[in-house]
Every structure is written in C-alpha cells, then in structure tokens.
Amino acid sequence: MHKKIVKRVARHKLAQFAENETFAHMFYRSYEELQKGFFLKGKWKQDYFKNDYPITLELGCxxxxxxxxxxxxxxxxxFIGIDLKGARLWHGAKIVQQEGLKNVAFxxxxxxxxxxxxxxxxxAEIWLTFSDPQPKIERRRLSSPRFLNVYREILVPNGIIHQKTDNRELFDYTLEVVRHFDFQLDYFSYDIYSDRKNGDAVEIQTFYEKMFLKEGIPINYMEFRLNDKFADNDLLVLPQKD
Ligand SMILES: C[S@@+](CC[C@H](N)C(=O)[O-])C[C@H]1O[C@@H](n2cnc3c(N)ncnc32)[C@H](O)[C@@H]1O
Incomplete structure (x- = not known):
C-alpha cells in the first residue's frame, strides 16, 4: 500500500479506538484488571441492561x-458482541450510539x-458467525472442545449455540464434535439460503458473509445444545488423531 494511504488508515483506526473509549456500551479490560474481577459479571441484566431478558452473545462478531x-x-x-479487534467493533458500536439502542453492548x-x-x-444463546476456520490449529477453532468448555461455564442449561459459516471443513468439524459428545443437534443445513426462506439465519448477513455470497459459496448453518451428561468438572476432550 502507498505510504500516504497507510498513514490515513492508521489515523482512521486511531480515531475509531479513541471513540470506542467514549462509548458507554463498549467494554475492555486488561488481563491484570480482569484478575481483580469484572463489575458486571453475574450482573449484566440487573446493572447494565436493567431488565430480565435473556442474553445472546455473538462471538468473533x-x-x-x-x-x-x-x-x-x-x-x-x-445482545453482546465480542471480538478482539476494536476497529471492527467500532462499526457496530457506532450504529448503537446513533440509533440509541439500549439492549446492546460490545x-x-x-x-x-x-x-x-x-x-x-x-x-442464553451463542452465535458463531463466520469464525476463522483455523485449519491447522484445532484448539483455536471457536467450536473446539477447548472453547465449548468455556461456553458450558456460562450458558444456561439447554442454551443454544448457532454456527453460520462458509467453510465446509469447519462446519463438518463442528458436526463431528457434536456427534462425538452426543450434543443435541436441533438443525443443520449445508445451504441455508436454499433450505430456509425466513428467520434469523437468513434475514441477517454479516460483512464476511456478503463477500462469500457474492462468490456464490453456499452458507452452512446449524443449531445445537450442549447436554448436561457431563459433570461440571469433566473437561470435554476429543481423542487425539494420529
Ligand atoms: C472471519 S472474521 C468474521 C467477522 C464477522 N463475524 C463477520 O462474519 O463478518 C472472524 C472474527 O473473529 C475474531 N476472532 C477470532 N478469534 C478470536 C478470539 N479468540 N477472540 C476474539 N475474537 C476472535 C477476529 O478478530 C475476526 O473479527
């Protein structure tokens, strides 16, 4: 990229980071701060949303x-959107500010x-939207047992996990995990736009999804629930492949 463009992009990102700091609906805590505890943990409904409605997370939003x-x-x-990248989160957070939405945080x-x-x-629910497929490093996949162990800690019993992805390998991997642990698979489709004409899975499209759709790539979608066959202290682990 041309030097001037690089500088302009960097300035734009810095402005987004600075504005993120001003949003009351955007949260960030360093690792050290988190060790002391997060003030809304266990109190999101009562102290932030000020209602008793269920909470849905979008991970890698x-x-x-x-x-x-x-x-x-x-x-x-x-609804709470979660991602590592502040410049991406800024887009959603800006809309929330402009439209005065009260039922959202990032x-x-x-x-x-x-x-x-x-x-x-x-x-109550988790959406995994076009997660990085991580073909080489299984433990980084957001549907790997390592992450499911984390979701299990915070989800209500029978809480639903939705996965939407262009990536057939990642989708098949998740199906394998669901079958291995005997989770309840409520629905799956290898081409959601052929199989459903309405509902959340087809009525909302993400930034990445629009690019894949332009290329004519079919979109996979599934809904599953972690069952309670495992004791709280049992870690979910897949057998190692040779
Ligand atoms: C391919 S993008 C998809 C973004 C969005 N869901 C969409 O469909 O347009 C994957 C996103 O997941 C985020 N991500 C990946 N691994 C993460 C992790 N361990 N923690 C937080 N965010 C993560 C990345 O920063 C990136 O924004």
Whole structure:
C-alpha cells in the first residue's frame, strides 16, 4: 500500500479506538484488571441492561451485524458482541450510539476470557458467525472442545449455540464434535439460503458473509445444545488423531 494511504488508515483506526473509549456500551479490560474481577459479571441484566431478558452473545462478531440486527428485531432480548479487534467493533458500536439502542453492548476481548465477564447461567444463546476456520490449529477453532468448555461455564442449561459459516471443513468439524459428545443437534443445513426462506439465519448477513455470497459459496448453518451428561468438572476432550 502507498505510504500516504497507510498513514490515513492508521489515523482512521486511531480515531475509531479513541471513540470506542467514549462509548458507554463498549467494554475492555486488561488481563491484570480482569484478575481483580469484572463489575458486571453475574450482573449484566440487573446493572447494565436493567431488565430480565435473556442474553445472546455473538462471538468473533467483527462489525457486529448479528448483534445489532437482532437487537433491533428483538427488543425484549439483550445482545453482546465480542471480538478482539476494536476497529471492527467500532462499526457496530457506532450504529448503537446513533440509533440509541439500549439492549446492546460490545466487549473487546479474547473469547478465551469469557468466563471473566460472565457468570454461570448468565447467557442464553451463542452465535458463531463466520469464525476463522483455523485449519491447522484445532484448539483455536471457536467450536473446539477447548472453547465449548468455556461456553458450558456460562450458558444456561439447554442454551443454544448457532454456527453460520462458509467453510465446509469447519462446519463438518463442528458436526463431528457434536456427534462425538452426543450434543443435541436441533438443525443443520449445508445451504441455508436454499433450505430456509425466513428467520434469523437468513434475514441477517454479516460483512464476511456478503463477500462469500457474492462468490456464490453456499452458507452452512446449524443449531445445537450442549447436554448436561457431563459433570461440571469433566473437561470435554476429543481423542487425539494420529
Ligand atoms: C472471519 S472474521 C468474521 C467477522 C464477522 N463475524 C463477520 O462474519 O463478518 C472472524 C472474527 O473473529 C475474531 N476472532 C477470532 N478469534 C478470536 C478470539 N479468540 N477472540 C476474539 N475474537 C476472535 C477476529 O478478530 C475476526 O473479527
């Protein structure tokens, strides 16, 4: 990229980071701060949303299209978008500010830290929208047992996990995990736009999704629930492949 463009992009990002700091609906805590505890953990409904509606997380939300789109559609539910990248989160957070939405928040954090932000049974649903497929490093996949162990800590019993992805390998991997642990698979489709004409899975499209759709790539979608066959202290682990 030309030097001038690089500088302009860097300035733009700095402005977005600075504005993120001013949003009352955007949260960030350093690792050290999290060790002292997060003030909304276990209290999101009572102290932040000030209602008793269920909370849905969008993990790896990027610009937060699902978080914002569902918040506008379901006024009696709460939505929190989570991603590492502040410049992406800014887009969703800006819409929330401009439209005065009250049932939305964003957290800039690694998903690995979710248990620092949420207490047991605090989350009703999770959406994984176009997660990085991580073909080489299984433990980085957001549907790997390593992350499911974290989700299990914060989800209500029978809480739903939605996965939407262009990546067939990642989708098949998640199906394998669901079958291995005998989770309840409520629905799956290898081409959601052929199989469903309405509902959240087709009515909201993310930034990445629009690019894949332009290329004619079919979009995979599934809904599953972690069952309670495992004791709380049993870690989910897949057998190692040779
Ligand atoms: C391919 S993008 C998809 C973004 C958005 N969901 C969409 O569909 O447009 C994947 C996103 O996941 C985020 N991400 C990946 N691993 C993460 C992790 N461990 N913690 C937080 N965010 C993560 C990345 O920063 C990136 O924004």
């Amino acid at each position: 990027g610009k937060g299209e699902y978080t914002v789109g569902m918040a506008k559609k379901y006024l009696k539910r709460n 957290i800039r954090t690694k998903i690995d830290q979710l248990f620092s932000f949420f207490d047991a049974n605090e989350v």
